[in-house]
Amino acid sequence: MGTTIETGIYIARPPEAVVKVILEPANAVLWTADLERFEVISGVPGEVGSRARLHYSQNGRPYVMEDVLLSVVHNRRYVSRASRDVLTAEVTTSLVPSGEGTQVSVRWRGSGKHPILRWMLPFMRKSIRRQAEADLRKLRGLVEGAVPSATSASGDQTSD
Numbered sequence: 001m002g003t004t005i006e007t008g009i010y011i012a013r014p015p016e017a018v019v020k021v022i023l024e025p026a027n028a029v030l031w032t033a034d035l036e037r038f039e040v041i042s043g044v045p046g047e048v049g050s051r052a053r054l055h056y057s058q059n060g061r062p063y064v065m066e067d068v069l070l071s072v073v074h075n076r077r078y079v080s081r082a083s084r085d086v087l088t089a090e091v092t093t094s095l096v097p098s099g100e101g102t103q104v105s106v107r108w109r110g111s112g113k114h115p116i117l118r119w120m121l122p123f124m125r126k127s128i129r130r131q132a133e134a135d136l137r138k139l140r141g142l143v144e145g146a147v148p149s150a151t152s153a154s155g156d157q158t159s160d
Helices: 015-022 025-031 114-143
Strands: 003-011 035-042 051-058 061-073 076-081 087-098 101-112
Touching: 003 114, 015 025, 015 087, 015 101, 015 114, 025 035, 025 114, 101 114
Parallel strands: none
Antiparallel strands: 003 101, 035 051, 051 061, 061 076, 076 087, 087 101
């Protein structure tokens, strides 16, 4: 694949608490930029082979990506492939226990299917990284309880 970004953040909660928020489909719109709906189409979130449609709206333009979970090491590593007609990206989310919390790392490797996008994607690396960093900050807020999650709003406990 053509373009790779890597970033990470420390979250002051154990990996299990981070994964609980990440794998709850209703939470995805709370921490992922431009995502309006996360639609599970097959399988169980967090299990290899599960599929979802990610409904985005960016600058007023709606689009849908299909996401497939490719591999899992529970509470440690999740690899998925998101694709649509013009782009395919492989996203690896790694969780490493660190003290009382978790170091969360994201690696995004994407490739354009159209020649113009293949050419442009490397120039977009910085903005893709900035957006991933902003998403991780929102995720941290959800996990650490600064922002109510969909799970806590439904009455379930998000703390251990």
